[in-house]
Amino acid sequence: MEQVLSEEQKVSIFTQPKPFYLIFFIEFWERFGFYATQGILARYFVEALGFSQEKSFATFGAFSALVYGLVVAGGFLGDKILGTKRTIVLGTIVLAIGYFLMAFSSTSTIFLALGVICTGNGLFKANPSSLLSKCYGKNDPRIHGAFTLYYMAVNIGSFIALILSPTIAQYFGWNEAFLLSGIGLIIALVNYFAMRKTVANVGSPADEEKLHLGKLGVVVIAVIGVCFLCQFFLQHLVVAHTFLWLVTLGTVGFFIKEMMKEDLASRKKMLVALVLMVEAIIFFTLYQQMPTSLNFFAIYNVNNHILGFNINPQTFQSLNPFWIILLSPLLAMAYSKFSLEGRDLSVASKFALGMTLCGISFSLLYFAKFFADSQGLVSSGWIVASYFFQSAGELLISALGVAMVAELVPERIMGFIMGMWFLTSAIAGVTGGILASFTAVPETSVVNKFHTLAVYTNTFGKIGVITLIIAIVMWIFVPKINKYISGK
Template sequence: MSNSNTSLKQPRPFYMIFFLEMWERFGYYGLQAVLATFFVKSLGMSDAESFTIFGAFSAMVYGFVAIGGFIGDKVLGTKRTIVLGAITMMLGYILIGMATFDKSLVYISLALVAVGNGLFKANPSSLLSKLYAKDDPRLDGAFTLYYMSVNIGSFISMILVPVLGGKYGLSVGFYVCAAGLFLSLSSFFFFRKLVDGIDSPAGLAPLNIRNLALVLVGEVALIGFSTYMLQNLTVAHWLLLLVGITVFAIFFKEIFKSQEHERSKMIAAVILMVQAVVFFTLYQQMPTSLNFFAIKNVEHSLLGINIPNPEVFQSLNPFWIVLASPIIAYLYSVLGKQGRDLSMPGKFALGMVLCAISFLILPLGANFANSQGIVSVWWLVASYGFQSIGELLISGLGLAMVAKLVPQRMVGFVMGAWFLTTAAAGVIGGWVASLTAAPEGVTDPLQTLPIYSKVFLQIGEVTAVVAVIMILTVPILRRMIEGKPKEDEMNIQQVA
């Protein structure tokens, strides 16, 4: 393993994991791009109902990740769990393509996607963390570039799936999502030798057939229960709460068993996870309220190009991520060499400042809407830009934060707990998005614009308050992580 300090130079297995994640996310974000509008246009739901069900689905997608992390760490092994999750998701995408003709298949197909994602999601990042020592200077850059793989895949699919779905029918779009999973599995099988000997202890041991059988039976049961929960959202919300309490109870038990400095680092990780719930609630607005705002109140053209499928505007998020990721990874490397890099809490706080700005500029743009209530697309481009760079500083570094602050024995499990913050935000984000839903039958942009403007202003104001609190806690968290204050405490306070 190279000792290079350059974040852009990574070990060879990194690139295999990069493409594995890229094609898997291609499938998932293609589905996400059109799912809320599919609920409205094909299933006849109201905007508010579609946001609520989308939020519940998102909660399950990420709520099950801790289970997949545990199975990868302790039961089947990281690589075997990756394969099982990818196959399950691919079946889900194929089935939802068929559901455009048979609506009764919708909930079971979404359950397959949620359970498959739960098995898959924590394990590529867990595998990636095993390539580096805890103090490897390439780690932040590696996870930033890894996060770029997610956004290359999502950028392509968020354009391709809405366009193909609009032209040939959504079933074709969903089958394209399934093709993404096929490519993900193919890249893993062709280049699996690059990660020979890299796995959790369970994965390095011979396959235990009894464990595999138990996992498969549990998976089938969870798919059946998830199908039921998607049709009974109160049960889903209570189950999420129960899973969250269980996961964090296990985490806190490990915290209190740890030595003093290890314990303080793990407590800091929990605080950063709580902060991340706010970010993921904002992120949840992209496929819901921001998507419907783009459809109803934003001009459907960009750089003179007509955009017939405004769901495509969601691709602005991965566009900005792909553009900014290598620049930020480079800055981490340069500032790190100079001893001027912000701490992890400092980066989280700065990211939240940018997220607040991203929502505060939308009501400003609404003041410049034309006489028909249509806002210039450039306000949306700017909003996505601020939120995407904020995302890189929070979500993009969340996995690196887990790898740095959590003992190796718990990395897969706690990465699952990290994704559980997204699950909680799925429910909250669905509720927040429902506040933007216009009354039944109201479609006039002049009537919907004030609704969006008011809610986006409120979101921006609350986020700004959270950002200030985060800035004030940076010195405390920094001492918990490193045991000593550093210059960036002053730097982040100056940003405020």
């Protein structure tokens, strides 16, 4: 049955159901913890553990791949076994343990701590968005605005974390910065239990079943095993990559199997979802450059003296969530306005536009080298502008990707498909690490700022051109994809 909305609900993106606010805040705190660690991890590998830049990027890529590769399993647990809400709680607890292990770890235990974080994120990540999708009726015009605001929660958390974490690491130490992540997850857990009544009637069918302690015990034992398995993978990257591709093949195979159960119109929509996921992999490969190659570019070749202050160059990463926070409500209101007027861009058009903006963001950085000062440093304005275009592209691809999944696939496999969407980030973790390795320079070259400037800007320029070519191809296929979505 279609949901009947009042006139106020039709025009206001801030009029959302009560469960939205619980999900908004728990996602905020979980992302706060995650980005507080991610923002400093690649540099931590180099400066604290003595990794080369190339090894740092490869390890970071494997960590990112495992973080998102396990999301499919978390979505399945939420759909079929524990229930969405119980899986959220379990994932939050495991994540908190992982971050506290990071805060008190040594070089011999760091990979176990990262393995626990990968497992906890896998349990958690798919389920809040799956829960949110169940709060809206069919054809509810608020859904694009809701998922855009939900995405803003992610970026408010990461914005604060990416300012605090590098600063704490600089003045107090790495372990103290990791402790910040653990505190964020404890707050997320308290927040959930304080507001859990608002989601009492929302969830997957498994949420409605009584909790079976034996089943929970099996899940906990499996979670512990996966933590140690992730530790092994992070220490053996070739094995980790092989595991990822096997998971990807199995996931795509299951997706195709489920797609063939549907009628022709539904199969076409699911095929569009698969195509857009491939396009998302390309975007997330670019996104992975923020904590890796773009981060080190800011450290070595961007002037960090702003308004009389020397800021930690790693905090330039906070420009991404800053622009997301600024642009999210504007885009959400635009979606609502254009949707009511019948002039909204299709999902395929938004993806193509987002990829175009990402191509511009990297192409810009190529020209920065022509304006470097006598020390080989470029103005921070270049990276501010680059982050603006990439963040705008992110809102059109990453934020709407989740809403796209909610619209194009059957509700019966919603949790699994949400997990599959996050698998695109896992694949991009590996491809992003490989791409970042083209900017890796030996420590002996770091002192030569003009050498590092040439390496970074030339690589970014090539990335920009290739991305713009991909965007043109996407624009060409927009009409065909629109027909598939409409069922014509």
